[in-house]
Amino acid sequence: MTVTTRFAPSPNAPLHLGHAYAAIVAHDLARARGGQFLLRIEDIDGVRSRAELIPEVLADLAWLGLAWDGPVVFQSRRLAGYAAAGERLKAMGLLYSCQCSRAEILSAARDSGPDGPLYPGTCRARQVDPVGAAWRLDMARAVALAGPLEWTDESAGAQIARPELFGDVVLLRKDAPASYHLAATLDDAADGVTLVTRGRDLYQATHVHRLLQALLGLPVPTWHHHDLLIEGDGRKLAKRRGSPSLADRRKAGENGRALAENLRTRRFPAGISLGVGLMEEP
Template structure:
């Protein structure tokens, strides 16, 4: 399917919807896409579609086709899509800059080693403890041929960036506090850029002014704000919306068997009517909006 008719307007607002083609969209995705779409349309702005297909082992072309068909079925219009897999030089350039500034380091720890070192007896596991951050240049040189990822040196990055904040539509001014997330991965062999790095670069490169996404990504914004400061990128306004949840109170997700839009289309459901219900809060039986 080709791109839908672009939204033209005089407003400066630019939003985006950025699904990963690793499966089919469900009602939660529809709700988020509609929120981002309407935020732009109501302000005479632009709504972009970006396909986050940087995970080459899980992304499937057939899922891209289904995503486009689903959004069209809902009655949405967009510009694009743009594919992350075609933007790898942008991510490499950003990573090279962080390397030059000595704000990232190679990490040779395996998943098993990380799990063993971060397992807590109670509660969630803490962030990566920075084991490889303390390797000497000679130790790194001796192991650089081994499989490794690149992690953000969080203490060094925070020292360079200084105090930061960002604005959320619902929560107001937020003081950035990326420390709880630790030295996050920015790139690895099977993914030239992590979600954190790619989304930060893409939003800036595409001129996104307003990031409209689920409240489940609120904590990630602390890291994104830090990367913006380190790379000299603008900071958009953030709108973290409520999530759709099932009867068990858990947010809708692929792994929980959430109904897909493709299945609803195949069953003859009315896409624009469903979109109108989601906009009005009249959600399908068994689902409700979680508080943001």
């Protein structure tokens, strides 16, 4: 079977070394196996998505010596597909509208999951105005319908899917056409991705994605969760903390192909290493 991987950055801030490493992993796995490496721009995050950064993303990847196959894919051109999937799940009785604020959820939550405080189910059994609401997955009902599920990570092997760890996740957001869980799952299926590469910080999210694949009848890829580039305090590189951008390095005249080779051979800049990384605050 032909291997297809993808790199899927969000254009809400410049790319940094962590993105470079993730792109290199996806690119090199595809090339080593005679497959395809795709580029997808995840540009549906409301006002945070900045169109002016997209040319910078393309320039950064070319500077690293990474070539993608086929045209660049944009999530913003797939909104109808996200809406159709949402309507299908509604028709199955698996989504309910929710008007709870983040503060209300934090004050009422009693348990925590991989993404932070678990939604306590406040809106599950009451009538909520769907206008301007988020739509949540009734996790217990979805898990019962899908039955037992497995997924495979190239390093860890076969895994039992445990999406209930996340509680009733939002699939259709108030401020965006779809959540990461729904959009990424649909996009990987539409793009024919057979090997999903991403950081270990998203390992647990795979439980939810496997459930969505079962509910929507989507193909099931294999996953490859790689370690993260982390700073001296153990936290992963993050755009919001001002980690050095690839664009700054590129414009300063640094050799991008040499940088890529250093990342491949695990020669990292001072103060940066490879590891699992501490969980980011939600």
